[in-house]
Amino acid sequence: MTAIEDVSFFIVDAGLKLGVDEIAAITARGISKQVRFANNEVTVTQTWDETSAGMLLKKDRRALVASVTDLSKEGLRKALGDLLHMARVMKPHESYAPLPEGPFKYQPVQGLYDKRVSRLGDEGVDYVEAAINSALASGGKRTAGTLLTRDTEYSLVTSKNVEATHRKTAVNLVVRCLANGESSGMGVTCGTTLGDLNPEKAGEEAGRLAKMSLNPVAGKAGRYDVVLSRIASAVILDIVAGMDSAFYVDYGRSSLVDRLGERIASENLSMYDDARMEGGMGSTPFDDEGYPTGETLIIEKGMLRSYLHNSFTAKKYQTRSTANAGWIDPHAWNIIVDGGEPSEDELLGDVKAGLYVNNLTYVRFQDYRQGDFSAVVRDGVFTIEKGEITKAVKGLRLSENLIHVLKNIIALSRDAKQISHWWMEWDTPSVKTPLLSLKNIGFTVPTK
Amino acid sequence: MDLAAFAVECASKLGAEYAEARLQSDVGNVYLMKNGNPEVAGFVRERGLGIRVLVNGGLGFASVNLLNRRLVEKRVREAVGMARTSVRVMRKPIKLSYEKTFEDRWEVKPKVPFDDVPVEEKMSLFSDLDKTVSSPEEVGVSIPYRVFQLIETTTEKHFVNSEGTILPSKIPRILFLGLLTGHEVNRGTEQDSIEKAESRGWEAMKEWNLMDHVKERAKILGKILKTAVEAPKERMDLILGNQVVGIMVHESTGHPYEADRILGREAAQAGESFVARDMLGKRIGAEVVSVVDDPTLKNSYGYYLYDDEGVPARRRFLMKNGIINEFLHNRETAVEMEVASNASARASSFDREPLVRMGNTFMLPGDYTFEELVENIQLGVYIKTFGEWNIDDRRYNMRFVGRECYLIEKGDVRGMIHRPILELTTPGFYGSIDALDRSLTFEGATCGKGDPGQGMPVWHGGPNARLRNITLGGM
Numbered sequence: 036m037t038a039i040e041d042v043s044f045f046i047v048d049a050g051l052k053l054g055v056d057e058i059a060a061i062t063a064r065g066i067s068k069q070v071r072f073a074n075n076e077v078t079v080t081q082t083w084d085e086t087s088a089g090m091l092l093k094k095d096r097r098a099l100v101a102s103v104t105d106l107s108k109e110g111l112r113k114a115l116g117d118l119l120h121m122a123r124v125m126k127p128h129e130s131y132a133p134l135p136e137g138p139f140k141y142q143p144v145q146g147l148y149d150k151r152v153s154r155l156g157d158e159g160v161d162y163v164e165a166a167i168n169s170a171l172a173s174g175g176k177r178t179a180g181t182l183l184t185r186d187t188e189y190s191l192v193t194s195k196n197v198e199a200t201h202r203k204t205a206v207n208l209v210v211r212c213l214a215n216g217e218s219s220g221m222g223v224t225c226g227t228t229l230g231d232l233n234p235e236k237a238g239e240e241a242g243r244l245a246k247m248s249l250n251p252v253a254g255k256a257g258r259y260d261v262v263l264s265r266i267a268s269a270v271i272l273d274i275v276a277g278m279d280s281a282f283y284v285d286y287g288r289s290s291l292v293d294r295l296g297e298r299i300a301s302e303n304l305s306m307y308d309d310a311r312m313e314g315g316m317g318s319t320p321f322d323d324e325g326y327p328t329g330e331t332l333i334i335e336k337g338m339l340r341s342y343l344h345n346s347f348t349a350k351k352y353q354t355r356s357t358a359n360a361g362w363i364d365p366h367a368w369n370i371i372v373d374g375g376e377p378s379e380d381e382l383l384g385d386v387k388a389g390l391y392v393n394n395l396t397y398v399r400f401q402d403y404r405q406g407d408f409s410a411v412v413r414d415g416v417f418t419i420e421k422g423e424i425t426k427a428v429k430g431l432r433l434s435e436n437l438i439h440v441l442k443n444i445i446a447l448s449r450d451a452k453q454i455s456h457w458w459m460e461w462d463t464p465s466v467k468t469p470l471l472s473l474k475n476i477g478f479t480v481p482t483k
Numbered sequence: 484m485d486l487a488a489f490a491v492e493c494a495s496k497l498g499a500e501y502a503e504a505r506l507q508s509d510v511g512n513v514y515l516m517k518n519g520n521p522e523v524a525g526f527v528r529e530r531g532l533g534i535r536v537l538v539n540g541g542l543g544f545a546s547v548n549l550l551n552r553r554l555v556e557k558r559v560r561e562a563v564g565m566a567r568t569s570v571r572v573m574r575k576p577i578k579l580s581y582e583k584t585f586e587d588r589w590e591v592k593p594k595v596p597f598d599d600v601p602v603e604e605k606m607s608l609f610s611d612l613d614k615t616v617s618s619p620e621e622v623g624v625s626i627p628y629r630v631f632q633l634i635e636t637t638t639e640k641h642f643v644n645s646e647g648t649i650l651p652s653k654i655p656r657i658l659f660l661g662l663l664t665g666h667e668v669n670r671g672t673e674q675d676s677i678e679k680a681e682s683r684g685w686e687a688m689k690e691w692n693l694m695d696h697v698k699e700r701a702k703i704l705g706k707i708l709k710t711a712v713e714a715p716k717e718r719m720d721l722i723l724g725n726q727v728v729g730i731m732v733h734e735s736t737g738h739p740y741e742a743d744r745i746l747g748r749e750a751a752q753a754g755e756s757f758v759a760r761d762m763l764g765k766r767i768g769a770e771v772v773s774v775v776d777d778p779t780l781k782n783s784y785g786y787y788l789y790d791d792e793g794v795p796a797r798r799r800f801l802m803k804n805g806i807i808n809e810f811l812h813n814r815e816t817a818v819e820m821e822v823a824s825n826a827s828a829r830a831s832s833f834d835r836e837p838l839v840r841m842g843n844t845f846m847l848p849g850d851y852t853f854e855e856l857v858e859n860i861q862l863g864v865y866i867k868t869f870g871e872w873n874i875d876d877r878r879y880n881m882r883f884v885g886r887e888c889y890l891i892e893k894g895d896v897r898g899m900i901h902r903p904i905l906e907l908t909t910p911g912f913y914g915s916i917d918a919l920d921r922s923l924t925f926e927g928a929t930c931g932k933g934d935p936g937q938g939m940p941v942w943h944g945g946p947n948a949r950l951r952n953i954t955l956g957g958m
Contacts, residue, residue: 068565071934073748076573080565081544083834084558087529100525104548114528121524124603126610129520156561157568164572179750181934211751216877256958286517287628287664287674363515363523396754397873401884401902404628404664404672409882411875432873432882432906434958457752457934479904481880482954483911 039064039086040200042106043192046090049108050115051194055122057093057134058194059362061323062086062106065187070159073179075167077160091323091362092118093134096127098347100362130351137196139327146314149228152204153186162234166210166222169238174246175212175220178238182208189319197325205316206232209456211414212241217251217429220244221394221414223266225455225465227314244393244415247427254416254431254480260389261476262382262419269454269466270395270410271440272306272370277461278403278437279333279341281348282364290406290437291339299339300441303375306334308343310358310368316455317368317464326358328368337442343367367463374469375447382448382472384422390478391417391424395433396458406437409479434479446472486532487643490555494536495645497563501537501579503644505791506530506550507833511636512597516609518629519617524602531833534559540576541566542815546834580817580824582794584647589788591654593684597635600685605633612694616663616701624705628664633657635685640791648793656682656784656940658927661697665704673704674870675886680784680927680940687782703887711901714955715890720860721905721950722891724867725924727883728846728945733928735909736774737844737943739878740801740809741827742816744839752934754876757909758807760820768805768913771849775800776811778826778842784927785842785941787829792837794826801844805913813839831937838933846945849919856920856949863891864903864955882906882956906956915950922946 039062046060064086207225222240278289310328345360359365393415401407448470487504494502508530531548543566545558642650661677681687739756777798813828828837866885874881888900925944
C-alpha cells in the first residue's frame with residue numbers, strides 16, 4: 036500500500052475500529068537529492084527515497100504517537116495495537132485537548148512547487164560546479180558545501196473530518212569557501228523553485244568573504260557595535276522562534292517564560308510566523324492537527340505577543356491554537372522579520388567602530404531560562420571603522436544574553452531575504468530576515 | 484538472495500567497482516514526562532536499505548524504505564549514474580583502503596529486554612522521580628520545571644559488500660535524559676542537564692540508580708542557587724572533574740583527529756581541524772596526557788565490533804604522552820593517508836552514509852588520588868560539571884562554563900563558585916595539565932556531525948585533571 040492518502044485513511048479507519056477516541060495520520064513521501072562537495076570536488080551524491088507514516092492516537096485522555104516505515108496493512112495494524120496497549124497503562128494528559136473538528140477549507144499557498152526541482156537529476160552537479168567556479172573566481176581557494184533538492188507530498192487524515200494533501204519542493208545550496216585554514220566565507224541560496232537558486236551569487240559571496248578574511252588580526256575582548264549578516268541573524272531568530280514554542284516554554288527550555296506582554300526586544304524588532312508565505316520553505320496550508328494555517332505575530336515592536344501553540348499547549352495556556360502543531364511540540368513555519376529603512380551600505384555606514392559577523396555557530400546556553408549563551412563567530416568577521424569594513428578578525432567568541440541581544444537591535448537593513456542553513460539548529464524551516472545592527476554586544480577570547 | 488545482496492549485485496552489474504548495502508532497522512520506544520505530566524509516549528520503527536557505490540572513483544549513496552526489488556534497482560541505478568556524473572567535478576578518483584573481508588555476526592544480548600518491562604513500571608519510575616525532585620523538602624530547593632525522557636532502541640543491521648563481507652549485528656541502547664530548572668527567590672534560576680546512556684537492556688536502568696542520581700543533582704542546583712559566589716579573577720590552578728575532562732577530549736582530541744575533517748570533507752558544516760596530516764608525532768600536550776578512543780568497551784554507548792564499512796573495531800591511541808599518535812579513519816581517508824582503516828566509519832541510520840566518527844573517547848587516568856591533586860593548590864577552582872560549552876570549527880578555541888564548582892584554598896575544597904568560565908586554546912588546555920587522578924568515569928552523549936545530520940551514540944570520559952596557571956575567562 037503506497038498511495039499516501041490510502042495509507043492515511045487506512046490508519047484512521049483501523050484505529051477507529053480498534054476503539055480509539057480520536058486519531059490522526061500523516062503519510063509523507065519524499066525524494067531528496069544531495070550533491071556534497073569539498074576541496075572543489077564532489078565528495079558524494081545522495082538520493083533518499085522515503086515514505087513513512089505518523090499516527091497520533093487518543094484514548095481516554097491519553098495521547099500517543101508513532102512513526103513507522105512498514106506501511107503494510109499488517110504492520111500498521113500492529114503499530115496501532117501496540118499504541119493502544121501503551122495507552123491503557125498511561126496516565127491521562129493533564130492538558131488534554133481533542134483534535135479540531137473539520138472539515139476545513141484550505142487555501143493553497145502560492146509558489147511552493149516546481150516540477151523542475153522534482154525532475155532534477157545530473158544537472159545538480161552543474162549547479163555545484165557553477166558555485167565552485169564562482170567562489171574560486173572571487174578569491175577563494177577551497178570550497179565545500181551541499182546542494183539539496185527535495186520533493187515531498189503529505190497527506191493528513193483525521194477522525195474529525197480532516198482530509199488534506201500538500202506537495203512542495205525545496206532547493207538549498209550552501210557554499211563555504213576557505214582562502215586558508217582560518218580565513219573563510221559563506222554564502223547561501225535557497226527557496227522552493229529552481230528560479231530561487233543562484234549558485235554563482237552564493238559562490239561569489241563565499242569566495243569574496245574568504246579572500247577578505249585573509250591575514251586576520253587577533254580580536255580583543257570587549258563590547259562592540261555589531262552588524263549581523265542575514266546568515267547570522269537567521270541563527271538568532273531561529274532560536275527565538277524555537278524558544279517561542281509553548282512546549283519549550285512549559286519546561287523552562289526558553290528565555291521567553293513568563294514574558295508575554297513584556298518588552299523582550301528593542302522596538303525596532305517585529306517578528307512573525309507566516310505559514311502562508313509565498314515561496315516559503317516551511318509554508319503549508321494546514322498544520323499537523325488539521326487547522327488551516329495563517330500568520331502569528333510573535334514580537335510586535337519589541338513586545339512579546341504570542342507563543343506558538345498546538346491544541347495541547349493552547350489548552351494549558353487557556354488560549355487558541357495558533358495552527359503551529361507539531362503533535363508533540365508546536366513550531367514555527369516561516370519566521371519573518373521585515374526590513375527597515377537603510378540600505379545595507381547605509382546600515383554599515385552608520386557604525387563608527389564595530390564588527391561585522393557573517394555566521395554564528397555552536398550557540399550554546401548556560402541556562403535557557405536566563406538566556407546566557409556564547410557562540411563561535413566565523414565565515415567573515417571584520418572590524419568596521421567609520422562605516423567601512425577594514426580588517427579581518429580571528430579568535431573572538433560572542434558571549435551574551437539573548438534578551439540583551441534582542442533589546443540592542445538598533446537598526447535593520449531594507450531587504451529581507453529567505454535563509455536556511457545547517458547552523459539553524461532549532462529547526463525553523465526558513466527565516467526571512469534583513470541584516471541586523473546591534474549595539475554593545477560582548478565578545479571574549481581565550482585566556483591561554 | 485536477500486535485498487542487501489541483491490542491491491550489491493545490481494550495482495556491480497551496472498559497473499560499480501565497489502558496493503555495500505546495509506539493511507537496517509531501528510525500533511525505539513520513547514517516553515516523555517514534563518512537570519509530572521505524562522506528556523506523550525510512543526515509538527519509532529524504521530527499516531530500510533542504504534547502498535553506497537564507487538563508480539570510476541565517484542561515490543554515490545541511495546536509500547529506500549519501501550523494500551521491493553523494483554524500487555531498490557531504480558535507486559541503485561540512480562546512485563551509479565550520479566556517481567559517474569560527479570566524476571566530472573573531481574580531480575582525483577576516490578579510493579578505498581584494502582581491508583580483509585569477514586563473515587561474522589555480533590550481538591549485544593540484553594539481560595532484561597525492554598519489552599519484558601511493563602510500560603506501567605517505566606511510567607511509575609518517572610512519576611517517582613518527578614515526585615521526589617519536585618519536593619523542596621526532599622531536595623532543598625524549588626524545581627519548578629522538570630522534564631524526563633527515556634528512549635530504548637534496538638538496532639539490527641545486515642551489512643554486505645561486493646568484496647564478500649557479510650556482517651549481521653544487533654544491539655540495544657538505552658538513553659535517559661533530564662533537564663531540571665531550580666529557582667530561588669532573588670537568585671533566579673539554575674539549570675542542569677542529565678544524561679545516562681549505555682548499550683544494554685533495561686538492566687542498565689536498574690544499575691544507574693537514577694533516583695539517587697537525579698535527587699543529588701537537584702540538591703546541587705539548590706546549593707548553587709543559595710551559596711555560590713563569584714570565582715576569583717587571578718591566575719590560579721584548576722581541577723577539572725571527570726565529566727569536564729570527558730567533553731573536552733571529545734571536542735578537542737576526538738573531533739580534530741577525525742581524518743575527514745583534517746582532509747577538509749566536513750568543511751562546510753562541522754568544520755575542519757587545526758591538526759594537519761603532518762602533525763603526527765608532534766607534541767600537543769603534557770607528558771601525562773594520553774587519549775584513546777575505544778568502541779569495544781563493554782556496555783558503552785558507543786559500542787560496536789565492526790564499523791559500517793565492515794572493518795573490525797579496535798582501540799585507537801589518539802594522543803600518547805602528549806604526542807599526536809593516530810587519527811580516526813574510514814577506508815576513504817585511510818587510503819589517502821596511506822594507512823589501514825581503524826574502523827571509524829559509522830552511520831546513524833539506514834538512510835545515512837557512513838562518516839568518520841568517534842566511539843568512546845577518553846583520557847587515560849593517572850596515578851594520583853583526588854586528595855593529592857588538591858593538596859598543594861593554594862588558590863584554585865574545582866569545576867566538577869559543566870553547562871554551556873562550544874568550540875570553533877577548527878577545534879582550537881574552546882569554552883566551558885562550570886555548573887557544580889568549588890573554591891580550593893590551601894589544599895581544601897571549600898564553598899561553591901558560580902559559573903566559572905574556562906576559555907582556552909586546545910594546546911593551552913593539554914599543555915597545562917600536570918597531574919591526573921586514578922578515577923575514570925564516562926558520560927553518554929549523542930555526537931552531531933554530517934549533512935544531513937547524524938546523531939551518533941558515544942561515551943566520553945576521563946579522570947580528574949589538574950591544570951596549572953589558568954586565568955578564568957568571560958566578560
